């Protein structure tokens with residue numbers, strides 16, 4: 001029989017329990033999967049930073065170019081005195097480009113689930129804009145978000161969601177997330193969101209399988225992260241990175257392809273992968289403007305403007321909550 005202390009321990013479920021379930025269910029599925037949020041441990045976040053600096057990974061520079069070229073027009077469309085809420089504390093380069101254009105904004109609320117990343121980003125912005133009211137909010141923005149009381153009365157609200165992160169959600173999940181954003185900004189509020197567009201296979205596959213191997217290391221690192229989190233022994237040496245443009249679904253799929261039969265233990269469970277089988281780690285959806293407008297409409301947004309970079313590789317949408 002358990003002693004009282006042991007019974008209490010068993011009741012105190014680990015906060016990682018739901019994630020462990022998700023990982024085990026994913027890895028045991030007919031098409032094994034891992035959730036792409038597991039890319040972003042410390043080494044993974046650093047690798048992602050390196051990806052954004054790669055020539056082949058065009059979305060980062062294309063979005064910066066749009067903000068630089070069209071910032072004044074974006075600022076006019078957003079008007080003065082808005083509260084800017086950023087989804088994902090993101091790169092301060094993009095935040096600064098936006099804030100530089102919005103001369104008089106009422107405040108800036110970056111939202112991110114990673115506390116360290118968030119505080120670092122918020123500190124940088126507060127130092128650079130000493131007169132701006134900056135209030136960091138550590139939250140999972142895939143769930144409905146409530147703004148802190150100190151800024152809750154400020155209107156209008158603008159949600160800034162750069163980086164094409166919306167592409168990492170499948171269309172139903174993307175619609176749900178945009179609905180939550182629609183609730184947060186309220187009628188008449190705006191959403192300024194980066195969306196990657198479909199293009200030729202070669203450009204897309206090179207962007208997600210760069211010749212320097214940075215994206216491969218980023219993808220493989222997810223296995224090391226799972227090993228660290230759950231004391232597992234998945235062997236990254238048994239897998240190779242793969243990025244495939246699935247034109248029918250309008251998405252890049254990243255996989256880890258098993259190069260030889262491999263068994264691993266994860267939380268006392270034995271997992272078997274056979275040579276040739278893959279673990280699907282990420283989807284990155286690309287939308288032509290009309291298709292993204294349909295997702296926006298389903299979430300309660302009307303399109304106002306869409307800007308492209310000079311090579312038409314990437315789009316920045318401005319939508320108004322109706």
Ligand code: AVI
Pocket residue numbers: 051059163164165166167168207208215282283284
């Ligand atoms: C974060 N997200 C928008 C990136 C993307 O393009 O889907 C993640 C990424 N995966 C591989 N390279 C970059």
